[in-house]
Amino acid sequence: xxxxxxxxxxxxxxxxxxxxxxxxxxxxxxxxxxxxxxxxxxxxxxxxxxxxxxxxxxxxxxxxxxxxxxxxxxxxxxxxxxxxxxxxxxxxxxxxxxxxxxxxxxxxxxxxxxxxxxxxxxxxxxxxxxxxxxxxxxxxxxxxxxxxxxxxxxxxxxxxxxxxxxxxxxxxxxxxxxxxxxxxxxxxxxxxxxxxxxxxxxxxxxxxxxxxxxxxxxxxxxxxxxxxxxxxxxxxxxxxxxxxxxxxxxxxxxxxxxxxxxxxxxxxxxxxxxxxxxxxxxxxxxxxxxxxxxxxxxxxxxxxxxxxxxxxxxxxxxxxxxxxxxxxxxxxxxxxxxxxxxxxxxxxxxxxxxxxxxxxxxxxxxxxxxxxxxxxxxxxxxxxxxxxxxxxxxxxxxxxxxxxxxxxxxxxxxxxxxxxxxxxxxxxxxxxxxxxxxxxxxxxxxxxxxxxxxxxxxxxxxxxxxxxxxxxxxxxxxxxxxxxxxxxxxxxxxxxxxxxxxxxxxxxxxxxxxxxxxxxxxxxxxxxxxxxxxxxxxxxxxxxxxxxxxxxxxxxxxxxxxxxxxxxxxxxxxxxxxxxxxxxxxxxxxxxxxxxxxxxxxxxxxxxxxxxxxxxxxxxxxxxxxxxxxxxxxxxxxxxxxxxxxxxxxxxxxxxxxxxxxxxxxxxxxxxxxxxxxxxxxxxxxxxxxxxxxxxxxxxxxxxxxxxxxxxxxxxxxxxxxxxxxxxxxxxxxxxxxxxxxxxxxxxxxxxxxxxxxxxxxxxxxxxxxxxxxxxxxxxxxxxxxxxxxxxxxxxxxxxxxxxxxxxxxxx
Amino acid sequence: xxxxxxxxxxxxxxxxxxxxxxxxxxxxxxxxxxxxxxxxxxxxxxxxxxxxxxxxxxxxxxxxxxxx
Numbered sequence: 001x002x003x004x005x006x007x008x009x010x011x012x013x014x015x016x017x018x019x020x021x022x023x024x025x026x027x028x029x030x031x032x033x034x035x036x037x038x039x040x041x042x043x044x045x046x047x048x049x050x051x052x053x054x055x056x057x058x059x060x061x062x063x064x065x066x067x068x069x070x071x072x073x074x075x076x077x078x079x080x081x082x083x084x085x086x087x088x089x090x091x092x093x094x095x096x097x098x099x100x101x102x103x104x105x106x107x108x109x110x111x112x113x114x115x116x117x118x119x120x121x122x123x124x125x126x127x128x129x130x131x132x133x134x135x136x137x138x139x140x141x142x143x144x145x146x147x148x149x150x151x152x153x154x155x156x157x158x159x160x161x162x163x164x165x166x167x168x169x170x171x172x173x174x175x176x177x178x179x180x181x182x183x184x185x186x187x188x189x190x191x192x193x194x195x196x197x198x199x200x201x202x203x204x205x206x207x208x209x210x211x212x213x214x215x216x217x218x219x220x221x222x223x224x225x226x227x228x229x230x231x232x233x234x235x236x237x238x239x240x241x242x243x244x245x246x247x248x249x250x251x252x253x254x255x256x257x258x259x260x261x262x263x264x265x266x267x268x269x270x271x272x273x274x275x276x277x278x279x280x281x282x283x284x285x286x287x288x289x290x291x292x293x294x295x296x297x298x299x300x301x302x303x304x305x306x307x308x309x310x311x312x313x314x315x316x317x318x319x320x321x322x323x324x325x326x327x328x329x330x331x332x333x334x335x336x337x338x339x340x341x342x343x344x345x346x347x348x349x350x351x352x353x354x355x356x357x358x359x360x361x362x363x364x365x366x367x368x369x370x371x372x373x374x375x376x377x378x379x380x381x382x383x384x385x386x387x388x389x390x391x392x393x394x395x396x397x398x399x400x401x402x403x404x405x406x407x408x409x410x411x412x413x414x415x416x417x418x419x420x421x422x423x424x425x426x427x428x429x430x431x432x433x434x435x436x437x438x439x440x441x442x443x444x445x446x447x448x449x450x451x452x453x454x455x456x457x458x459x460x461x462x463x464x465x466x467x468x469x470x471x472x473x474x475x476x477x478x479x480x481x482x483x484x485x486x487x488x489x490x491x492x493x494x495x496x497x498x499x500x501x502x503x504x505x506x507x508x509x510x511x512x513x514x515x516x517x518x519x520x521x522x523x524x525x526x527x528x529x530x531x532x533x534x535x536x537x538x539x540x541x542x543x544x545x546x547x548x549x550x551x552x553x554x555x556x557x558x559x560x561x562x563x564x565x566x567x568x569x570x571x572x573x574x575x576x577x578x579x580x581x582x583x584x585x586x587x588x589x590x591x592x593x594x595x596x597x598x599x600x601x602x603x604x605x606x607x608x609x610x611x612x613x614x615x616x617x618x619x620x621x622x623x624x625x626x627x628x629x630x631x632x633x634x635x636x637x638x639x640x641x642x643x644x645x646x647x648x649x650x651x652x653x654x655x656x657x658x659x660x661x662x663x664x665x666x667x668x669x670x671x672x673x674x675x676x677x678x679x680x681x682x683x684x685x686x687x688x689x690x691x692x693x694x695x696x697x698x699x700x701x702x703x704x705x706x707x708x709x710x711x712x713x714x715x716x717x718x719x720x721x722x723x724x725x726x727x728x729x730x731x732x733x734x735x736x737x738x739x740x741x742x743x744x745x746x747x748x749x750x751x752x753x754x755x756x757x758x759x760x761x762x763x764x765x766x767x768x769x770x771x772x773x774x775x776x777x778x779x780x781x782x783x784x785x786x787x788x789x790x791x792x793x794x795x796x797x798x799x800x801x802x803x804x805x806x807x808x809x810x811x812x
Numbered sequence: 813x814x815x816x817x818x819x820x821x822x823x824x825x826x827x828x829x830x831x832x833x834x835x836x837x838x839x840x841x842x843x844x845x846x847x848x849x850x851x852x853x854x855x856x857x858x859x860x861x862x863x864x865x866x867x868x869x870x871x872x873x874x875x876x877x878x879x880x
Binding site for chain 2: 067071121124125128129142143144145146190193194197198201204205220222223226227230
């Protein structure tokens with residue numbers, strides 16, 4: 001089943017928004033489209049999956065904004081607890097305001113928010129109609145490519161925290177992006193657009209001026225010279241404004257003694273221009289100015305098409321991106337927000353459920369269930385009691401805890417780990433196809449022109465210069481230089497639609513050379529939040545399951561939450577509920593005593609327990625019924641995907657966990673598997689593979705993969721929740737698309753083959769042209785026809801071929 | 813036939829004006845976001861009542877001279 005993603009956007013919890021083709025067998029929510037399972041509500045003849053969605057619908061219909069639902073089906077963003085949500089009062093802090101507020105005077109404030117959840121036209125419409133919900137909002141404007149919203153509002157009537165609260169209510173809560181300034185990829189710059197416009201203008205006009213000459217309507221001498229001077233005038237910006245990038249790149253290549261594709265191009269431009277000027281001044285002919293303009297026009301289009309970047313995504317990371325900006329510090333009885341960088345040893349901080357621990361601490365109050373999977377790769381949360389140390393970077397999954405700071409952020413182990421990872425950059429350089437082609441091409445061209453010069457020197461010396469310049473002109477690799485931008489640029493776009501977002505076009509070529517694929521386990525092969533729950537024991541009836549759920553709902557233990565989620569069914573009220581920390585929870589439901597918890601708590605002797613699994617035992621009415629084994633579920637289709645990869649490439653699994661589940665391990669038979677890997681172990685493994693001459697692709701998601709990702713030839717980060725938590729990489733992959741990895745590699749390999757095929761096509765054009773040139777028959781008309789023709793053929797072929805290959809592979 | 817000089821000059825001038833307008837549009841950032849304008853034009857224009865109340869509110873505030 002193919003996934004299509006319209007744009008890399010996220011919903012309230014950070015989940016990537018995918019437009020899936022799904023069969024509607026269950027009732028789906030009118031607002032967000034999720035199936036209505038647990039909390040199904042009906043209101044106004046419409047179904048909603050939860051109270052959150054219903055509330056948003058109410059708000060919108062009250063404000064007369066139901067057009068939101070008519071622009072797109074089920075456009076809503078589901079209300080989930082955002083992982084790194086800061087309290088709205090924090091938006092009053094000067095540090096936060098600095099980042100958001102652009103202008104504030106006389107009660108009117110303009111603020112710029114980053115809202116990655118926006119993904120469709122309904123979102124744009126709603127966000128620009130906020131003034132209809134709240135009169136204090138004057139206007140709001142969306143910039144969809146950056147996922148930004150600029151709101152002008154009356155701050156004297158409606159405070160900034162209130163505004164943030166409103167945005168969160170409708171599902172578009174702003175996310176505080178991290179370090180300022182380290183931000184936006186430039187993408188297509190203004191200069192590039194201006195150059196394109198000027199190139200088009202000059203191309204069109206110059207072609208028009210050349211028509212009289214081509215059509216033989218020579219006529220008045222005045223007209224002819226007039227047009228010629230006009231053409232010369234127009235050619236000046238072509239050479240001195242449009243071509244500057246090619247000249248600088250060619251010069252840089254010469255200085256570093258390397259041949260690149262821009263050198264023959266620069267040579268061609270110079271040859272074209274000087275030859276044309278000479279022809280006009282000596283009155284021999286009209287010159288090749290139209291070919292020159294056309295050449296630049298096509299080359300610039302190629303450059304533009306290639307620089308497609310995803311401005312809303314960030315591929316580079318600073319350590320500060322991973323951490324919360326502000327944390328609550330206890331000051332006597334009160335809690336005050338304080339910047340993480342300002343924490344000192346001895347400070348007491350409060351960390352709540354789902355929040356990240358920003359510095360190394362000691363637990364002082366509460367029970368810690370710390371999930372370190374991001375840092376070390378261990379999949380399940382470890383329990384920490386008072387007095388134990390907790391490392392920075394772990395995430396608390398449970399109730400509120402109070403911690404004492406052990407080391408400041410600057411001294412934390414996290415920072416040291418980060419520094420270690422950033423040092424590894426001795427990634428082997430992969431030669432680009434285009435450069436080797438350029439080398440051979442340039443040599444061939446020089447040899448041919450030399451040969452032609454010698455030939456004509458003997459035959460008719462007056463023809464030497466014209467022939468040599470003609471060879472240089474027609475050998476200009478316009479079509480050659482277009483095949484790669486279009487093939488790789490189009491591949492990037494197609495991959496983006498299928499869930500893989502590349503940093504730039506060069507990554508495609510590196511992917512085509514890959515022969516080894518290494519995967520991380522926790523978070524990559526297994527989903528971070530999805531669990532596999534299996535019951536061991538005599539089958540449980542539906543009533544029993546209800547009993548279990550009723551008790552488990554009152555527990556704060558993360559495993560209880562998993563049980564509640566996975567066990568479908570209803571629940572009733574439980575009384576006399578008592579939770580014993582670290583042991584279990586017991587209570588009375590429908591006059592039956594139920595216990596849920598560890599083996600000892602349920603009066604049972606623990607048998608063999610496999611690592612990576614948690615066991616939750618159930619005792620109903622004093623009788624031990626069995627246990628649930630809970631572990632992280634492997635992603636759908638991943639085992640097949642790995643098998644598919646293994647058929648063609650070398651595969652490997654590196655994990656920080658102590659053990660790998662049987663079905664996953666089976667998929668990696670024949671490849672390498674390493675457990676208990678530290679981050680440095682992973683990076684070293686990649687280095688060893690590269691030392692043997694292999695090209696490595698690494699897929700990971702946590703901080704423990706950062707070093708390996710940087711070291712590999714291609715590093716892909718998997719993300720399913722908040723984007724702030726992915727290490728730096730060459731590409732970002734949506735979690736749903738991980739199973740499509742073989743497909744992506746195939747696309748990259750095909751792209752490369754298509755490039756080679758199109759190189760052959762363009763070479764045939766070059767050969768035709770050169771044969772004209774060498775025999776002294778290259779008229780401006782022929783040149784003017786050959787070049788656009790070759791460019792259009794190559795571009796058309798490449799684009800069609802890439803699309804066909806992608807579509808054919810989709811259906812297989 | 814010599815009118816063709818005038819014609820060429822005039823049409824080139826017109827084309828140049830359009831080029832200048834394009835350059836201006838690019839520099840003002842109109843090409844930065846290519847998705848929202850397409851959606852924005854689909855929605856109906858309702859009067860911005862909030863904006864008009866803005867000016868009427870400012871005047872009394874200034875008269876009062878108090879900054880809250």
